[in-house]
Amino acid sequence: MEADLWATLLDDFAKHVQQAIDQIQERNVDDIPGAKDELIARLTNIMNYFPKNEGTVIKRIIYESIEKHFFPRTDEIAAAFDQILNARTPDQDYIIQEALNGFVASETNLLASNKEGTIIDRLVELFRKSSNFSIIEHQFFNMFGNPNRPRKFLKEGFEKLVKIFGLERDSLIIEKDKRTSQEREVVFYRFPVELIAILDKRFIEVNLDTGEIVVLPQFDKMVFIALFLANITTNRLGIGKYAINGICNIFALIIILSFMPSLKLDPGNPIFKQANFDPTKMSVIPKSWMMKNVMAEIFPPLVAIIAYLEGGNQWYEKIELTEARKKIHNQAMFLLKDINKWVLGNLVRVEIPIFVEIANIFTTVLVEAESNPE
């Protein structure tokens, strides 16, 4: 049954890529000479080689690249956290941040508000200023009002934040509170103990004699976001529908972007005079694939494939198949804009490691297939 579903997903994808090619043949918006042909050639290769050997190419891309950088397949949070932290580059940080802010943030109402960025920054600030790398519940409430009488939504929001980041709760009983002269429980939150060793020397410094932890200036919000990703990858079957759709969308966009061929430009092209275009780090790619009717063909089946590979049937069943899906796919058009950006009307891909890696996997498979036609 599962093998049938996988085969159907691959066939479905190939069929939609063919339809996308037909759409581009009919009408494309690329004005760079050769862009249309390059795009069609690349899509044809994808259509031909994707379904081969039970989808080896896409499996390798997901398992060897996407998972390595963003979503390690492991049950151990420490291993996942370490792997995500090691894959950090400034541009990749941006992808992870957008994955969080764009979609996954809606896991909690508090994070999904306009304060989404702010709250993570505040948590970072609290940890940074904390005396022993832990935050007291009280301090968090203090940022938003009266710490002794926090509002209900703040309490709920904070609980969700703790859950989403997988922070550990601990408490301390104070026999006589200075203010009320009564016994009081002080609740504080900290990183899971097994992650401290990973952070040591890079983001924090642990004094082995006193057990004191000093937060280094390198400690930033990406550490939190890596924790968040590590937390959901190790509990991947327990996450909500919205997060699943969000993660699969971002990964699908990364894969499509990696597949796009780099175009050769005339040296006189005005883009070379633009200060924000660096030909050593960026490539101009075709833009017709971003047209609504082309995206509508290739995006949904790819999202379904990713969902199936990452979370099996449980994720696949949660992929949006309604009108809401169209909205989400339309939104993909303006995601990741700092690495899939417009420069003087041209679509430019910033060549970050993951794009290069995925493109290399695809090229290797093509070369292998061409040298062994059978």
Place this chain on the structure above:
Amino acid sequence: MRETYHEIFAYYSTYLDTIHPTLAQVGKILTDLEPEYLLSDAIIDAIREEEEKRPVNKVKVQEEFATHFRGEIFEKVKKYAMENAAKEDLSDIKNDLIRYLAEVRTCTFHLLSLPSIDEGDAPDSLLYKYVHAIQELIFPAYTSFERTFMSLNENSADWYNCQRYILRPQTYYREKIEEEDTIGISPHIYKIINSIISLFNLDPNWLDDPDNPEEEIPGIPVDDVFTPFIDSIASGEKENIETLCENLEMRTLFDKRFIAPTRQSLDVLSKFGFFDKQSQPSGKIRCVPRLSNETLMQVYLAKICMRRGFLSKELINWISANIAFSIFNGVTLAFVSPENPFRSILYDLKTQEKIIPYLMKLICFRDFLRLNRSKIRDSPQYRKEIYNFLGSKIECQERLAGVIANFILEK
């Protein structure tokens, strides 16, 4: 009530006038102290308590702050001495501490000397130079749209992230937005702007320009822009679309079904290559969009720069707080070395909230940012929110602080 320059200057100086002599006083105490006493908590605490018995300020809140500030310095002295006693000679530790205190004193003295005492002398002040150095990069003050856009575009390669950052307030509070007030860019509006850029570059419709029958201008359906976000466009959304278009130098045409650039936008952006005028076989000129990620954000920012008297409270607070923090951090960066143990006292919320709100107000005056200073919020809750956020490590602010620090060090 609108406060005068003199009043705000006085508020600004009040706490710096407390900090500066306290630093000198502790420096003197350390100079006279035998190095071996540095490790005696009892002696250090006794000296501190003795100092606290001599209140200098008559105003309770100022005296409380002075006590807190002095207490923090003494705590840092004890901690530094204890941590380094095993590695360094006590007399070296003492000299280091005196040197570090002198650094912080120089820093606070510089902060104190930033604004001029009289508003009339403001153009000769250091604050004027610092504000204008930052303003030129991210918030230029020119009277024409073209000149403002040109300035932003020239600085785009190095400063686009900062330009974008000050457009997007990260704080939020409910306020009744006046009709004429321009608001900052929310995460939602940011996505909408990105989608407008993409749709123009990808597949625009070609419309006859109502102002110039010889030209064809690009237009994108309003529905295409907004339907990824909203189910249907009702009158409320229509009003917002109009406002957003106006801020992006766009307009709606043909029964408000299409979004198209205004004549001013076409004329100005064409000069920078963002619209390419191409002749058509029909004899008409077609304005083909060649927008960059930055283009519409810079158009929005240019409009804000020119409408600086009519910005929402949230945006005014955000812009002035960012620039004030950059100046404060820049001065700290220039004078206080990274290993200085007293550095954290300057970054403490309790210290910053005594200085930065007034710096924010001072830089709103007409010789500086020309923002409506009566909209700078005084509520402690809001301050707490904005400063907690701005205290975080933010790359844009670090870069702007670097500009000020270089400015000081190059002199």
